[in-house]
Amino acid sequence: MQEAFLHYVWQFKKFDTAHLKTTSDETVALHNNGQHNLNGGPDFFNAHLEIDGQVWVGNVEIHIKSSDWYVHNHEVDSAYDNVILHVVYEHDSDIFRNDNSVIPTLELKSVIHKNVFQNYQKLLMSPHKWINCESDFAEVDDFLMNNWLERLYIERLERKSKVIDTLLETSKNDWEGVLFKLLAKNFGLKVNGDAFLSMANSFDFSIVRKIQSQPLQLEALFFGQVGLLDMEMENAYYGTLVNEYQFLKQKFKLSNNHVIPLQFFRLRPPNFPTIRLSQLAMLYHEHHNFFQKIMGAKTIEDLYELFQVGTSEFWNTHFTFEKNSKATKKILTKNFIDLLLINTVLPLRFCYLRSQGKNPTEQNLSLAQNIGSEDNNIIAAFNTLRPMSTSAMISQALIQLKTEYCEKNKCMTCAVGNSLLAK
Structure with missing residues (x-):
């Protein structure tokens, strides 16, 4: 018990x-x-x-x-x-x-009460396959479920805000710099997220501000800091990047001793760190004062428009420095932009508006409800129990439910668990 x-x-x-x-x-x-x-x-x-x-x-x-x-x-x-x-x-x-x-x-x-104890035994003392309440999850009242999911989504934003607060402390409350670090981490996805974040932490964001008008220098900075410019290669573009990086390294006294090594293994070519770093560089070349633009966006369409970028020309015919590939413009896909909005933009807007003494809940809920649902194992499993995940708000809430309640057997503090105990 x-x-x-x-x-x-x-x-x-x-x-x-x-x-x-x-x-x-x-x-x-x-x-x-x-x-x-x-x-x-x-x-x-x-x-x-x-x-x-x-x-x-x-x-x-x-x-x-x-x-x-x-x-x-x-x-x-x-x-x-x-x-x-x-x-x-x-x-x-x-x-x-x-x-x-x-x-x-x-x-x-x-x-x-006898029924309460019996419900408790069924919920937490019986063998289950995935979550304690999976046999009754579909029966929970829609109104209760919807209200609980909204609360879970805000909980998840609050959890992410703690990470942002820590970054703000180490960045002297530079919101632009924090946005860059969060974007860098999420451009790296799960495989290279920590490596990309360590790259973003390896230099002051003021350097990005100073070289934003020079896309080649931005690429050289990012590629050089993650160690992709340490090879011997007969390639004009590569040689130019090496020269630019050596100039930047000397000028800004750069060091990459603490940058985490990159991984290419088991990644689809569009997610190779070379492609993602070039896209990140082009994003910052395209947008000066990016944080202000993010905060000034009024609709989800405005946010999508901000992320309509691709790579530099070289990467239209390459996924790596060594080999040519079929010519394709490698622009950010809607699914990838959705991930950036879910994991970077919305948490940052939530945190910033709250720091200004404003209530960010309604605005964030509205935006998240207009972004498509994530597609992962957790969401797929919940949808088999009860088809429900139609937006990013719901998918984020379900991830919060699974990781912070179901996996920790916190049914007593879960609205779903409470409703089942009271049957």
Whole structure:
């Protein structure tokens, strides 16, 4: 059994409250169960209750067994001195205050509503294939599900905001510089994301500002910092890049000692780091003050327009420096732009608007609802249970649901789990 289940039972009074007695046969009347505490200290603050006619106001601590009080060392923690009731599933030991008086204990084992306990067993104590509630997921009310998914999407944005806040601290609140780092990471996708981010971190963004009007220098900077210009090669374009990089390296005292090596293995040619770095260079050549343009975009179409870029001419006939390929213009695809919007633009707009004292929720929800759903294993699995992912807002919410709730068995704090427990 999870202690979180007992928190749920206590918070929502999923037990017979009419004839409660402590383990010492004292009557208990509940007036207010208290405020659920999700941080350190007792589980519920400021509960209001009567024990044998005596009114008490204080904190409630919850455990599976009474003896867990000592397992968790609460007897030596002053934060628990104001506990007025110890609520447990099973009573196996008396608990004492510092003055040796017994803390009243309420055992829930025999008073929990039968249907709630049965639903809990079905949800969390039965063998399951993918998520605990997969057999009942399709039955959850649409209104509840939609509201929960919106909340999960905002949760995911808030989680991503923490990464942005850290980047802002290390970038002296340079929003343009943070945008560049986030874009670099997401241009690298999962395979080369960390390598691209380490490249972006290896020099000050002011260098990009200074050379933006020179696309060849931008490419030389990016290629050189990731170590792609260290080879011996008979190639005019490659030689020009090497010369430009050596000039930039000396001028700006560049170092790439801490840049993570790139990976080409198992990547489709359009995702080769050579192509993505050239596209990133062309994006910054095309757009000066890119952060302002991102923030100034009013519609999803405005954002798509900002990312209509390709590579430099050399890469129209190459995927690597060494070999020619069929001539194609390697512009950013809509699916790739969607990933950039989902993982970079929307979280950054959310974080910036909030820093300005504005409420970013409605705007971000509207934009995310106009971006197509992601296509990955998590989304595919949810869609088999209940066809539902029609936008990036929903797909991001489902990823948050799976990774932060389902995988951690946090059904008690999930709206879906709560609704199934209450059936």
